[in-house]
Amino acid sequence: MTATIINADLSVARAALAEFADAQLPFAIASTLNAAANGTRRNWRAIAKQRIDKPKRFTLDALTIVSRATKRRLVVEMAFGPKQRDYLRPSFEGGERGRKAIETLAGAPRGVPSKAVERDAAGNVPRKVYSAIYSRLLARDKSIVRDPPGVAPGIYLRKGRTFVPLFFTVPHTAYAKRFDMDADIVAVTRRELSKAAPKAIERALLTANREAAKLRRDAAKAARATARAARATAG
Structure with missing residues (x-):
């Protein structure tokens, strides 16, 4: 039996992966975090409707996105409004309002x-x-x-x-604790992160491919222009 040995030069692949990590991976992470934050905020409304009797918009809109993630700052900040937090604290913790x-x-x-x-x-x-x-x-x-x-x-x-x-x-006016807000929000956020990550990475790869294709077209155009100039000089 003849053994077939395939040697692959991985330098190009490594360079492409490094370029993706430097340019597109932060974008993918930021997109994932922002999408998860949006999903968590939507899910808070569903949690409130399930756990609180006839919540008003004041309660449904309690969870807000304070700041979004960027490629340079991979952090999303979310918080309950101060007034809503005070109002909802007995539901989260129980006790006196x-x-x-x-x-x-x-x-x-x-x-x-x-x-x-x-x-x-x-x-x-x-x-x-x-x-x-x-x-x-x-x-x-x-x-x-x-x-x-x-x-x-x-x-x-x-x-x-x-x-x-x-x-x-x-x-x-004592209230019993209605639900564990921290546990509910963490569980929802984890679920939203797992949903958002694949989509964000796919978008980042598409963007990287488009940018790479543009670079190839620009390089080919420059090469043709150089060849024309060389022929003109030689003539």
Whole structure:
């Protein structure tokens, strides 16, 4: 049996791989990170809808991309907005929620809305209601009364000789932890990275091939121009 030995000069391949690593690999990594960040943000909305009862846009848009990756800076920064983070912390960690401005102004520990207070379609007290009561408290409107006699502690609306409860005051409003935000976000990000990487590398290879083809065309054009000039000189 005759042995066939194939010798390959790998210098060209090594040079091509080195060029790809230097020029296109950072682009591929940056693209992967940015695509994964976009996917993580989309998935946060799905997580919020699954774990939180009727979340509003304020909650759905809580996770933002602070800065994107570039070829020179292969880092993506994502964060929850400060207000959303404070609002959602009891869902992430459990425990006491932060005090609302209206509670601080009224000197109330915590407020629980009564049935008389307007609700939106999701069952939450609209911001405009809080703002209206807050403004009246700030203006020392005598129709808004804190802890009138003979009724449960709270903030009331005076109507003649009667008092309509707006918010009942309670010492604590403790929440149970609803989900592990860190674990959920990490799991989603890993999944998005594994989806984004192959596509980003494929795009980088296509870009490298296009650039290499352009370089070859330019080199051939220069060679033809040199040959024409040489013939003209010889003639």
